Amino acid sequence: METNLKRDKGVAGLMILLSLVVMLFVIGLLVMIFALMGGEMKDVDSIKGSELSGTVTQDALTFSDGGTSLTECASHNLGVVTVSAVINETGAQETVPTAQYTTANCILTGIAGSVWNATAVNVTYTYVYAGTAYNVMNGTIAGIVNVTDWYDIFIVIGAMVVLILLTVIIIVAIRGSGMMDGGVATGNASRNYGSA
Amino acid sequence: MRTSLKQDKGVAGLTILLSLVVMLFVIGLLVMIFALMGGELQDATTDPTAIQVINDTTSSISSVTDWYDIFIVIGAMVVLILLTVIIIVAIRGSGMMAGSA
Numbered sequence: 372m373e374t375n376l377k378r379d380k381g382v383a384g385l386m387i388l389l390s391l392v393v394m395l396f397v398i399g400l401l402v403m404i405f406a407l408m409g410g411e412m413k414d415v416d417s418i419k420g421s422e423l424s425g426t427v428t429q430d431a432l433t434f435s436d437g438g439t440s441l442t443e444c445a446s447h448n449l450g451v452v453t454v455s456a457v458i459n460e461t462g463a464q465e466t467v468p469t470a471q472y473t474t475a476n477c478i479l480t481g482i483a484g485s486v487w488n489a490t491a492v493n494v495t496y497t498y499v500y501a502g503t504a505y506n507v508m509n510g511t512i513a514g515i516v517n518v519t520d521w522y523d524i525f526i527v528i529g530a531m532v533v534l535i536l537l538t539v540i541i542i543v544a545i546r547g548s549g550m551m552d553g554g555v556a557t558g559n560a561s562r563n564y565g566s567a
Numbered sequence: 568m569r570t571s572l573k574q575d576k577g578v579a580g581l582t583i584l585l586s587l588v589v590m591l592f593v594i595g596l597l598v599m600i601f602a603l604m605g606g607e608l609q610d611a612t613t614d615p616t617a618i619q620v621i622n623d624t625t626s627s628i629s630s631v632t633d634w635y636d637i638f639i640v641i642g643a644m645v646v647l648i649l650l651t652v653i654i655i656v657a658i659r660g661s662g663m664m665a666g667s668a
Contacts, residue, residue: 387653394581398588405592412599421606503629504602511595514635515588521643525581528650535657 391529395522402518409512413505419449420499428495431460434467436481436488444477447500452477460491467492580649587642591635598631 412418427443434457444450452474457467467490472481477498481488605625609618 391581394585398581398585401585402588405588409592409595412596418599418603421603502602502606503625504599504606507595507599507602507629507632510632510635511592511599514595514632514639515591517636517639518584518588518643521639521646525643525646525650528647528654532650532654532657535654539657539660 385533388529388533395525399519402515406512406516409508413508418505419501421504422500422502424498426497428493430493431491432494434481434487434490434492436483436485438478438480441477441479444498449501450477450498452496452498454496456495458493460493580646584642584646591638595632598628602629
């Protein structure tokens with residue numbers, strides 16, 4: 372098979388660096404697109420809240436206008452609660468009116484200055500949370516975005532190639548000039564070092 | 568049969584990394600779809616054995632993404648090795664080393 376090799380002179384491997392930079396940019400662009408696509412996919416409500424819990428009751432939680440974490444919900448990714456009942460644990464076990472609290476994600480927050488503050492309550496709720504599909508897409512994005520961590524070292528090594536080839540060209544030029552003892556303009560000097 | 572070999576210069580295996588990134592994303596997409604399908608299948612049946620089987624299946628294939636980091640590291644190492652080979656060939660080709668061809 373006939374092989375046609377390029378033998379450009381004086382290029383000192385700059386094509387390597389050029390190819391490297393272009394390729395790194397293309398890979399970075401693709402990774403960015405994938406990260407955007409993955410982010411949109413995992414943010415779809417049906418994926419973020421793909422799992423539905425059964426009914427959970429947590430006892431002896433302290434009602435607070437500073438917010439109380441519903442730990443069963445909080446143990447999952449992106450949990451969002453729907454509270455069905457908040458009952459005073461002591462005394463007559465009154466139901467806390469829904470107007471006395473709000474919920475956000477896995478936090479039950481009493482209204483400011485609520486009379487139920489610091490009361491031990493039993494909270495019954497259900498919640499939705501992100502399941503396996505969300506975790507998979509999250510892991511996919513986290514995995515492929517690691518590619519860019521290697522860019523610095525690729526650039527450094529690519530630059531080293533160019534510097535080495537430049538050094539070779541300089542050494543050959545000096546030897547070929549006859550300024551150094553034993554320097555000859557034949558042999559190595561006749562080779563093409565800039566075509567790597 | 569005539570063989571046509573690509574003789575790209577200076578790419579240093581970066582196309583391997585490019586292919587790897589694309590492949591990992593496509594695998595992740597497929598696994599996510601399987602996870603969604605598995606979840607729906609689990610919800611659609613009441614047989615405990617069937618639920619267990621599909622749960623195990625979904626859990627197993629979902630763990631694929633745990634390996635993505637190591638795939639990326641190995642892919643990057645391949646590129647680095649090929650870059651190093653370019654350096655070595657450049658040094659040997661320079662004639663600066665004794666015994667170089």
